[in-house]
Amino acid sequence: MPNMVIVGTVALDNIRTPFGEVRSALGGSAFYAGLSASYWTEVGVVAIVGEDYPEEGFRLLERHGVDYRGITRSKEKTFSWTGEYTYDLNTAHTLKTELNCLLSFAPDLPAVYDHVDTLFLANIDPEIQLRVLDSMPVRPSLVVCDTMNFWIENKLPDLKKVLSRIDILTINEGEARMLSGEFSLVAASRKITAMGPKTLIVKRGEYGVLVFGKDSVFASPAYPLEEVKDPTGAGDSFAGGVIGYMTRSRKSTNDVLRQGVVVGSAMASFCVEDFSTRGLENLSKTAISGRLSSFASLTSYPDLPPLDAGMKG
Amino acid sequence: MPNMVIVGTVALDNIRTPFGEVRSALGGSAFYAGLSASYWTEVGVVAIVGEDYPEEGFRLLERHGVDYRGITRSKEKTFSWTGEYTYDLNTAHTLKTELNCLLSFAPDLPAVYDHVDTLFLANIDPEIQLRVLDSMPVRPSLVVCDTMNFWIENKLPDLKKVLSRIDILTINEGEARMLSGEFSLVAASRKITAMGPKTLIVKRGEYGVLVFGKDSVFASPAYPLEEVKDPTGAGDSFAGGVIGYMTRSRKSTNDVLRQGVVVGSAMASFCVEDFSTRGLENLSKTAISGRLSSFASLTSYPDLPPLDAGMKG
Numbered sequence: 001m002p003n004m005v006i007v008g009t010v011a012l013d014n015i016r017t018p019f020g021e022v023r024s025a026l027g028g029s030a031f032y033a034g035l036s037a038s039y040w041t042e043v044g045v046v047a048i049v050g051e052d053y054p055e056e057g058f059r060l061l062e063r064h065g066v067d068y069r070g071i072t073r074s075k076e077k078t079f080s081w082t083g084e085y086t087y088d089l090n091t092a093h094t095l096k097t098e099l100n101c102l103l104s105f106a107p108d109l110p111a112v113y114d115h116v117d118t119l120f121l122a123n124i125d126p127e128i129q130l131r132v133l134d135s136m137p138v139r140p141s142l143v144v145c146d147t148m149n150f151w152i153e154n155k156l157p158d159l160k161k162v163l164s165r166i167d168i169l170t171i172n173e174g175e176a177r178m179l180s181g182e183f184s185l186v187a188a189s190r191k192i193t194a195m196g197p198k199t200l201i202v203k204r205g206e207y208g209v210l211v212f213g214k215d216s217v218f219a220s221p222a223y224p225l226e227e228v229k230d231p232t233g234a235g236d237s238f239a240g241g242v243i244g245y246m247t248r249s250r251k252s253t254n255d256v257l258r259q260g261v262v263v264g265s266a267m268a269s270f271c272v273e274d275f276s277t278r279g280l281e282n283l284s285k286t287a288i289s290g291r292l293s294s295f296a297s298l299t300s301y302p303d304l305p306p307l308d309a310g311m312k313g
Numbered sequence: 314m315p316n317m318v319i320v321g322t323v324a325l326d327n328i329r330t331p332f333g334e335v336r337s338a339l340g341g342s343a344f345y346a347g348l349s350a351s352y353w354t355e356v357g358v359v360a361i362v363g364e365d366y367p368e369e370g371f372r373l374l375e376r377h378g379v380d381y382r383g384i385t386r387s388k389e390k391t392f393s394w395t396g397e398y399t400y401d402l403n404t405a406h407t408l409k410t411e412l413n414c415l416l417s418f419a420p421d422l423p424a425v426y427d428h429v430d431t432l433f434l435a436n437i438d439p440e441i442q443l444r445v446l447d448s449m450p451v452r453p454s455l456v457v458c459d460t461m462n463f464w465i466e467n468k469l470p471d472l473k474k475v476l477s478r479i480d481i482l483t484i485n486e487g488e489a490r491m492l493s494g495e496f497s498l499v500a501a502s503r504k505i506t507a508m509g510p511k512t513l514i515v516k517r518g519e520y521g522v523l524v525f526g527k528d529s530v531f532a533s534p535a536y537p538l539e540e541v542k543d544p545t546g547a548g549d550s551f552a553g554g555v556i557g558y559m560t561r562s563r564k565s566t567n568d569v570l571r572q573g574v575v576v577g578s579a580m581a582s583f584c585v586e587d588f589s590t591r592g593l594e595n596l597s598k599t600a601i602s603g604r605l606s607s608f609a610s611l612t613s614y615p616d617l618p619p620l621d622a623g624m625k626g
Contacts, residue, residue, distance in 0.1 A: 186539040207520040221532035226499040258614035301571035307602045
């Protein structure tokens with residue numbers, strides 16, 4: 001019985017990076033986030049797919065215990081993103097976006113999700129995000145939203161309505177600047193949290209994330225990998241890990257948020273190690289546990305001695 | 314009596330950023346590093362200045378207890394760098410480099426530096442760095458070197474000789490890629506440490522640093538500031554802090570290196586808050602101590618519970 005629900009896209013992606021290429025590969029914001037969260041809590045995905053969507057996608061969710069009763073099948077084709085990355089893997093270059101069935105997506109959440117603890121509004125039209133928020137009989141105790149430059153440019157009024165009703169916004173560095181009109185991320189965070197969310201998570205690709213809360217900033221690095229094969233889905237896997245962990249912990253304290261951000265960073269690091277969702281599939285506890293230990297040692301250092309002992313004058 | 318010596322440039326800089334402009338301002342790699350290190354250990358600076366160099370520069374060093382007996386005064390003009398930054402404060406755009414007296418710089422270290430513990434070869438011609446290494450009767454127990462793209466492109470054989478004789482290299486992200494021919498920093502670190510230095514510190518501007526040692530990686534963020542006025546000297550202040558702290562600690566263990574990197578990051582964060590060296594001048598213990606506490610809270614999170622308690626399956 002899911003206690004976390006994700007609304008977003010399920011897609012078939014065509015991706016090219018310097019390390020290879022995949023076509024009609026499993027993807028989408030809700031799909032990545034769902035797989036990632038599945039390691040931490042009972043999660044359901046609400047999305048729409050077309051009649052061309054392969055059974056393989058459902059089987060993968062099933063194997064990870066993801067509830068997909070909220071995935072509608074339409075008569076159109078599945079949403080598809082075609083993009084490529086050059087050696088600067090921080091920037092995706094969109095070659096084609098075929099919305100297809102997404103154009104008629106008007107999700108009605110299965111009644112079984114009426115009382116979930118947490119809701120992740122993954123990257124999708126803010127009109128749909130609003131519709132979902134309106135449809136819930138009880139507001140989940142934690143509502144997290146992701147968005148992108150396209151919605152900031154084209155659906156700002158709707159996006160602002162969403163922002164006024166959420167707890168955490170996850171957004172890319174450049175998008176935080178675009179949304180706030182501020183170059184400094186400290187200034188940007190103040191403006192964006194004034195729009196609603198108590199917490200802003202700024203995603204910086206290979207540089208990790210900055211988390212701005214009330215009177216608190218947390219910096220978490222991305223895991224330095226020898227080879228990043230495909231960054232697609234990293235942000236969604238990150239969010240799925242953060243929220244999955246927070247749902248499991250049943251707390252939204254600053255400490256749990258920070259732990260969640262580290263879990264999310266670990267899940268994202270698995271995601272980018274292979275194409276499509278392959279890096280997120282069938283992860284063992286040993287693998288996850290090892291990556292989390294590596295994260296801990298990546299940032300830890302012994303307390304500095306008091307300054308009088310450590311300084312000259 | 315200095316136990317750390319810095320060889321590098323002392324300059325008069327002309328700098329423009331979106332937040333203002335300074336002309337003939339105090340600067341130079343050894344100058345920034347010296348001021349920064351002065352808070353942590355007894356430090357001497359070896360450099361050359363021209364007859365136009367203002368007394369103010371010496372007075373500033375004096376006030377911070379920096380030994381400047383190793384600064385030669387030539388009859389030519391002082392080295393001068395003219396550059397500007399746009400809102401992307403990570404990238405300096407060089408408008409003019411006037412070497413002037415630097416062209417005749419052939420440092421002879423004062424005998425009083427013969428037995429210093431640590432040596433920082435700040436950014437300068439690798440031929441000069443080699444000359445300094447050759448001139449020392451005893452190799453200091455810690456030798457750190459900084460360099461830049463210009464030397465990688467134009468003096469690679471000399472630079473490689475330097476690298477074979479040092480303990481730590483500090484270098485910008487883009488320069489690490491240039492020097493190694495590898496895009497992945499993990500791969501780059503392997504190639505660069507094979508050239509000599511046991512430790513590679515990759516500087517990533519507002520994203521902080523990555524430290525690659527033998528079997529150990531450490532990530533330290535830059536402090537998220539509301540306003541960065543002038544990034545000039547950030548890397549040198551960083552290095553001065555790292556090495557100053559390590560010199561004070563009389564140890565080069567992995568733990569002390571990590572603590573030093575945090576100290577260096579704190580010193581760099583003061584540096585960029587104002588133009589030229591103003592941000593590094595007359596810092597109180599309270600200010601430094603407060604910044605170090607902020608750094609600690611910026612990256613700390615409670616240990617994650619064991620996975621069996623934290624995971625679903």
